[in-house]
Amino acid sequence: xxxxxxxxxxxxxxxxxVLRLVVGLLLxxxxxxxxxxxxxxxxxxxxxxxxxxxxxxxxxxxxxxLGELGITFKNLxxxxxxxxxxxxxxxxxxxxxxxxxxxxxxxxxxxxxxxAQVQSAASLQQLVIPLFLAGFAAPVAEEVLYxxxxxxxxxxxxxxxxxxxxxxxxxxxxxxxxxxxxEIIVVGVGLTLLFYWTGSLLSSIVAHSLINTSKxxxxxxxxxxx
Numbered sequence: 078x079x080x081x082x083x084x085x086x087x088x089x090x091x092x093x094x095v096l097r098l099v100v101g102l103l104l105x106x107x108x109x110x111x112x113x114x115x116x117x118x119x120x121x122x123x124x125x126x127x128x129x130x131x132x133x134x135x136x137x138x139x140x141x142x143l144g145e146l147g148i149t150f151k152n153l154x155x156x157x158x159x160x161x162x163x164x165x166x167x168x169x170x171x172x173x174x175x176x177x178x179x180x181x182x183x184x185x186x187x188x189x190x191x192x193a194q195v196q197s198a199a200s201l202q203q204l205v206i207p208l209f210l211a212g213f214a215a216p217v218a219e220e221v222l223y224x225x226x227x228x229x230x231x232x233x234x235x236x237x238x239x240x241x242x243x244x245x246x247x248x249x250x251x252x253x254x255x256x257x258x259x260e261i262i263v264v265g266v267g268l269t270l271l272f273y274w275t276g277s278l279l280s281s282i283v284a285h286s287l288i289n290t291s292k293x294x295x296x297x298x299x300x301x302x303x
Contacts, residue, residue: 079276081145083229085135090227093131094247097222100127117194121210125218132226147225147278156275160283167267168288174260195296204297211293216285223248223265224272224281232273241269264288 101124109115115123136143144151194207223244232240245265249258272281295301 079145079147079229079273081141082233083146084139084141085226085230087230087234089135090230093135093222093226094251096131097124097127100131118206118210121191122214125214128218128222132221136226146229147272147276149277150279152275152277153279156277156280157283159271159275160280161287163267163271163280164284164287164291167264167284168291170267171260171264171288171292174263191293192296195293198297204293208290208293212286212290215289216282219248220268220272220278220282220285224269225278228269228272237270237273241266241273245269 104123104127105115105120109119109123143149191207191211195204198204198207227247228240228244230240231243234240235243242262245262245268248265249261252258252261268281268285271284272278275281
């Protein structure tokens with residue numbers, strides 16, 4: 078269970094979220110078009126690298142032992158196992174919520190660009206890029222940003238549940254899709270509590286990766302999500 082206090086504040090958290098958008102837009106909309114034709118893979122990787130770089134630049138100046146804040150490989154087997162177990166549970170919640178949206182509320186989602194890539198993949202080789210983005214790049218960057226960097230100072234200010242709900246709401250809003258808003262908040266809270274209780278970001282990364290990877294494979298093999 079996490080107990081250490083974080084040295085960065087909410088103003089720095091807000092700055093990183095704003096800078097992520099500003100730097101990303103500058104690169105993708107202004108700089109990349111001048112230099113080359115950026116693919117969706119380049120755009121996605123750019124965003125993930127910006128996130129990691131901004132968080133690292135903010136955190137490193139405090140010279141803290143990040144192990145006590147969840148960046149640790151201690152109890153590796155236990156945390157991976159807990160991540161897998163939580164991932165299976167949260168995957169079930171995610172799939173069930175999508176069925177509720179479509180059957181009771183008659184709401185259908187806007188297609189995510191990665192979903193389109195998976196659906197158009199004609200071979201496992203063509204599945205590698207979307208699988209890498211959804212199953213590795215996104216879980217690592219998003220858990221670092223939303224669970225590690227955003228949740229911890231929010232928890233210090235508003236407690237465990239307040240921090241979990243607020244950081245998960247930010248996590249959901251930054252996906253810019255109203256259809257997934259409630260689902261992502263619920264899943265985000267689950268990932269946050271997993272991170273807090275295990276004291277390791279690895280567990281939430283594993284759970285997040287399992288959810289995303291499972292959905293990508295389900296789409297590729299024609300298993301309906303809803």
